[in-house]
Amino acid sequence: MGRVQGKVALVTGGASGIGLSASVLMAKEGAKVVIADLxxxxxxxxxxMIKNQGGEAIGIFLDAGKEESIRNAIETTVESFGTITVLVNNVGLTxxxxxxxxxxxxxDEWDRLMNVNLKSVLLGSRFAIPHMIKAGGGSIINTASMAGLTGDSTRSAYGASKAAVVNLTRYIASQYGKDHIRCNGVAPGLILTPAAQNNMPQAVLDIFAKFNALPYHGEADDIGYTVLFLASDESKFITGQTIxxxxxxxxxxxxISDFNDYLAKSQS
Ligand SMILES: NC(=O)c1ccc[n+]([C@@H]2O[C@H](COP(=O)([O-])OP(=O)(O)OC[C@H]3O[C@@H](n4cnc5c(N)ncnc54)[C@H](O)[C@@H]3O)[C@@H](O)[C@H]2O)c1
Structure with a gap:
């Protein structure tokens, strides 16, 4: 029996990177998956590809910046697989x-990022929740970002939109927990999706490698496995959290590293 056997999952931005990893992993573990992407x-x-590996999936068009398109994606999921019990609100622009x-x-860019990164999470959840209640419960998983938990010299709209996703996650969890709907987030640091890998200068990779506690970079599956866990009943007592x-x-x-250097020099 798969870890998410019998669940029906919609993944926004599921055609590449983190969304693709989450889609493939959930399909491998028994979920029916709708991959919705621009x-x-x-x-x-x-x-x-998922079907060729023995899984169940369909791919559909979604523009996460448009309310009607989000409503259609939820309705298509329910028409195709009878319900929706997992929603991965993964689309995010920077x-x-x-x-x-x-x-x-x-x-204008502030408005566009708030619309696609934040309002899409609200709308996806708004349209999915009545179906989840009918199904007896569900799990909503929002892709936030470490940029939503820290400050930075730039990317203010991205950071603010992701911070709002972190707190909207708590509001959804508070409001629908009694309906057996859990809502959690995942906050990735730098993840070397194929797109990121091709565009990231080596110097930037080196900076991240230096400041990671671990001696390697994050990959899409590191987030995909977290989404799989949050989608599964293994996480049934976790809600409102962003991992x-x-x-x-x-x-x-x-x-600390500069301080240690200072100490080493002052003691020598
Ligand atoms: N990769 C990272 O380092 C990183 C770090 C922190 C957070 N994140 C977050 O993870 C999520 C996924 O990022 P990724 O790196 O996997 O991205 P990606 O670029 O690899 O994939 C994003 C997917 O979303 C689709 N998409 C873009 N706009 C869309 C729209 N309006 N409607 C529907 N689909 C749309 C794209 O076609 C693409 O398939 C985003 O929310 C991003 O903010 C990524």
Missing amino acids: NEKEAKDAAE NLHKDLDVVNLDL QVEGGHYMANPS
Whole structure:
């Protein structure tokens, strides 16, 4: 029996990276999976791949920036597989060029990121929850980010949208827990999805490697397995939480290594 046997999962942004990993892992463990993505072809290709591996999946179009499209994705899931019991609100956008510090960020970009990163979580949950209640319960999993738990010199809109996702997670968990609906988040640090791997300069990778407690980078499956756990009944007493999956990068006081250097020098 698979870890999520019999569950019906919709994964937004499921055609690549973290969403694809979560989709493949949940399908391997017995869930019926709907991969919903702006890139419809890649969503359908991913579903084909899952079917070739013996799983059950369909790929559909979704624009997470549009209310009607989100409603359609939920309805298509229910029409195709009879219900929805797992919703992975995974779509999230960032923009290094327009989403800057508070004085200089582009306000249209602020609105776009709040819409796609935050409002999509609200709407996906709003449309899925009545079906989950009918089904006797469910699990909502939101992809947040460590950028929603820390401050930074730039990407203010991204960070604020992800911080709001962390707290919306608590509100959903508070409001629907008695209906057996759990809501949790996962906050990735730097994850080397194929897209990130191709675009990330070595110098940036080296900085992350230096500050990770662990001697390696995060991969999509590190988040995918966390989503699988939160989707499964193994996590049945966990709700309202956002699990940090970040290699210990943000765990220690960053001044410690400089302080140790200072101590070593002053003692020599
Ligand atoms: N990769 C990281 O280092 C990292 C770190 C922290 C948080 N995250 C978060 O993880 C989530 C997934 O990131 P990823 O790195 O796997 O991204 P990715 O770029 O590999 O995949 C994102 C997917 O979302 C789809 N998509 C984009 N806009 C969409 C829209 N409007 N509607 C529907 N689908 C859309 C894309 O087509 C793509 O398939 C995001 O919420 C991101 O903010 C990622």
